Amino acid sequence: MPKLPVVAIVGRPNVGKSTLFNRLVGKKLALVDDRPGVTRDRREGDAHLIGLDFRVIDTAGYEDQDAQTLPGRMRMQTEAAVAQADVALFLFDARAGIVPLDEEIARWLRxxxxxxxxxxxxxxxxxGNQGILESLSLxxxxxxxxxxxxxxxxxxxxxxLLPLLEGKEIPDDEEDERLDAPLKLAIVGRPNAxxxxxINRMLGEDRLITGPEAGITRDSIAVDWQWRDPLRGAHGEPRPVKLIDTAGMRKRAKVQDKLEKMSVADGLHAVDFAExxxxxxxxxxGLEAQDLRIADKVxxxxxxxxxALNKxxxxxxxSSLFNGVKRALEDGLSQVKGVTVVTVSGATGKGVDQLMxxxxxxxxxxxxxVGTGExxxxxxxxxxxxxxxxPGGKRIKMRYVTQVKTRPPSFVIFGTRVDQLPASYERYLVNSMRxxxxxxxxPVRVTMRAPKNPFDQKD
Incomplete structure (x- = not known):
């Protein structure tokens, strides 16, 4: 995964930093209490905000104390967090207004x-209106x-946040996201597919146990492999791949055994890891309902x-089978049209190069x-x-669009009354984009964003 841009929440004690941190990460990771000074160490979490991903740091309340005291050491932790952050989010209590410590924090941040x-x-x-007016002096x-x-x-x-964080993602040393990095490829499906x-055919060895019995594979197994692209010729550099074999996924109603439940859960986790x-x-x-359920999950x-049609x-x-599967996919996976379908044989290896x-x-x-101009x-x-x-004679004004992330490609469209766009028009935009x-x-993610507070239902 990439290293996400960092936002540090700073402010004096008890202004709601930990509450905002919990809101952004979507879970109660930080303790919250009316008493000041509950947070002492820096706490970090992954935040997701309308398609924007970043790392958020909850800092201790900033207090102007000697560095040898506990409050002073807490302040030093806060200063370190701001130094490593891409953005400092300076939070104050609008109802309490601006107090001298807020002014001290502002001087430091400047x-x-x-x-x-x-x-x-x-x-x-x-x-909080009066406090908001007072804050202009900062x-x-x-x-x-x-x-x-x-x-x-x-x-x-x-x-x-968007203009300050956009494009700040940098690849992690361990899991580089460059296109020459190993391809993380998971193979999923029903038992005995x-x-x-x-995978054994790809590797050229019996690396994984196989047999006519369904459900032999229990754990998700990752194996490093080098694929030599025939289009690059005999002297072309092999392309690195991390192959992930998973347990067969049956209908949930049929999965009674605890170990099989754990195996299926492990397979779903492998999907999260894969590219x-x-x-x-x-x-x-042929294609069955369970295949469509698995596809939906992916x-x-x-x-x-x-x-991939195996065997x-x-x-x-x-020919009839191939066309039938294509038609069934068009009907069953309406959210994504045109998924690539290839034919392979695990027994003979035919079709593996096309698949890769x-x-x-x-x-x-x-x-x-996508570049901004394009x-x-x-x-x-x-x-x-x-x-x-x-709708209702009121024009929907589409103002501009921005890409907020990749993997999957995610976009935000800004405009007036875009929350009233019918689903059919959103599908039109996504299909046109594809x-x-x-x-x-x-998969392409598109979020609509009106200039007003999205929690305010008034137009």
């Missing part, structure tokens, strides 16, 4: 090279108005997916970042070709 966002917490209602401009406890104002926070047999997931079908059985997790060497009426070539191509699409030109063409509807921007059938 000397730092870290960009600062001022945020007024507890700003719901009108009780020199950081208009504050973002929040209620960490009630989750209000997070959309406005997203808007000010031939997953282990196919590309191959859903292996038994060509002698796409829900945002992974790129390929469908193709013994399939009857192959498709896997590397789909990873490239899944990792794609994205805006597509946006203008899409709206001109099919303007958004006007076709014109080269994403193909990989």
């Amino acid at each position: 000397q730092s090279s870290t960009p600062v966002i001022l945020a007024a917490n507890k700003a719901e209602g009108n009780a 020199g950081f401009g208009d504050p973002v108005q929040l209620s960490a406890e009630h989750g209000e104002g997070l959309g406005d926070l997203f808007e000010v 031939g997953k282990s047999t196919l 590309v997931v191959v859903l292996l079908l038994d060509a002698t059985l 796409l829900e997790e945002g992974r790129a997916m390929i469908i 193709w060497d013994v399939a009857e009426n192959p 070539s498709a896997a590397f191509q789909v990873r490239e699409a899944w990792s794609k970042r 994205l805006n030109r597509w946006f203008e063409r899409a709206i001109e070709a099919n303007p958004p509807p006007a 076709k014109e921007l080269g994403f193909g059938a990989v």
Whole structure:
């Protein structure tokens, strides 16, 4: 995974830093209490805000004390957090107004090279209006108005964070996200689809136990492999792959054994780890409802997916079978059209090169970042070709679009009344994006964002 940009929440004690931290990470990781000084050490967590991912640090309340005292050592921890952060989120209590310690923190932050966002917490209602006016004297401009406890104002926070954090993701040393890094490829499917047999054929050795009995594989097994692309010739560099074999996934109602439940859970975790997931079908059985459930899970997790029809060497009426599977996928996976379908044989190895070539191509699409100019030109063409509807006679104004992350490609569209866009128009935009921007059938995430507080239902 990439190293995420870092946001440090700073402020005096008891202004709601830990409450905001818990809100951003989506779980109660930090202790919260009305008493000041509950947080002493830095606490970190992964935050997700309307498609924007970042690392957030909850710091101790900043107190102007001697460095040898406990409050002083806590202050030094806070200073260290700000020094390593990409953004400092300076939180104050709008209801209490600006107090001398807030002014002291502001003086310190102005000397730092870290960009600062001022945020007024507890700003719901009108009780914080005076404090918000007072905060202008701190020199950081208009504050973002929040209620960490009630989750209000997070959309406005997203808007000010986005330009400061966009493009800040850097690859981690251990799991590099460059396209020449090993491809993490998971093979999933129902029991006895031939997953282990196919991987053994790829490796050229009986690395995994196979047999006619369903359910032999229990743990997810990762094996390093080098694939030599035939298109690169005999002297081409082999491409590194981490192959992940998983336990067969039966219908949940049929899974009674505790060990099998654990095996299936382990397989789903392997999907989270993978970049590309191959859903292996038994060509002698065709496509079944359980295959579509597995495919839904893969796409829900945002992974790129390929469908592989195994045992193709013994399939009857192959042309009819292939077309039937394609039609069933179009109907059953309506959220993603055009998923790549390849035919393979784990017994003979036929089709493996085609499968691997498709896997590397789909990873490239899944990792794609579109340039701002190209994205805006597509946006203008899409709206001109099919303007958004006007529900109730009120025009929906689409203003601009930005890509907030890759893997999967994720975008935010800003505009007026975009929350009223019908699902059919959102599908139109996503399908147009896939076709014109080269994403193909990989999952694409699009979030609509109105300029007002998304928690305010008033237009």
